[in-house]
Amino acid sequence: MTAEPGSEIERLIQLLARLPGLGPRSARRAALHLIKKREPLMVPLASAITDALDKVCECSVCGNVDTVDPCAICRDPKREGGLLIVVEDVADLWALERAGAHKARYHVLGGVLSALDGVGPDDLRIAALVERAADPAVSEIVIAVNATVEGQTTAHYITDALAGTNVDVSRLAHGVPVGGELDYLDEGTLTQAIRARTPF
């Protein structure tokens, strides 16, 4: 096609279009924006990607991504060592860190069990979790997977897998989101919120 002359531009557009959140149209806009903002954006982005390629690695302990292995969270001596929070994905770990919810350590599964997508227990970091749970220093594991069918299936599988260890296994509370309006919530959430009501 002659629409984007120059195979270098076409190739850039095709690769940008594979980023989540960008389609073919927005990839074209992004590529043009890069070409126009050559010095302030395109040059720094090229070096940022190259730097990240050089330095970013997966933490061999928890599965987080960082520039050091073990990652900064696993190395942090101020973290509560007895509590592990199990998440599906690094994005969920980041979300919990941004919330500053709890200064614990994490365990990233790398996905959820899904028969449809062919993801079995061996594709997730479940064996590594059971191994970490066997450490006497670990006393509690919070399963913080998404409240989806696959997430809950995975949570049950993990609970079973941890049955032989001495850790307490808990999960995130269900209920009304802070700032949420009852009128917009689904029945399942409202039912859980009433069942798990807390004294004023």
Place this chain on the structure above:
Amino acid sequence: MTAEPGSEIERLIQLLARLPGLGPRSARRAALHLIKKREPLMVPLASAITDALDKVCECSVCGNVDTVDPCAICRDPKREGGLLIVVEDVADLWALERAGAHKARYHVLGGVLSALDGVGPDDLRIAALVERAADPAVSEIVIAVNATVEGQTTAHYITDALAGTNVDVSRLAHGVPVGGELDYLDEGTLTQAIRARTPF
């Protein structure tokens, strides 16, 4: 902030967030996606950006971006040499090329006149257009700017600037978009569509 550990990852996210169509949240997702798809996506994207940095330049004749100067369209001997299509932006040129609307040559203004944004005639490639219009080979100029207030102001300014030359100046037709439903169109478009009605 400790949410995205490793300054390389944070920097990558900040730069990705400056692409049009990506906000802070989708930039985080895009960065994680890159880190996960290291070989199939991140490595090729790094080299695609570096290649584009090396090779992509602005066409000194029409303002298009390409890997050669003059660009492939300006070099193409099959293009109708007498007709120039004036567009605001390279994205508009690409849109017309995708449509295959007309095998003409282009002139990219690089924006529109805007008092609010402080864009004056000298910031656009208007003088270069007048110069190209003085070439006896050019017989017609189609002003294909967007149908916005700034676009139309720019069109009037260009028409005035071209008054001293011998070219015919025309503009895109207004009317009902192909596939469009009358019920969803604004009054201005409908009025123009009736005024410019064509015999069956």
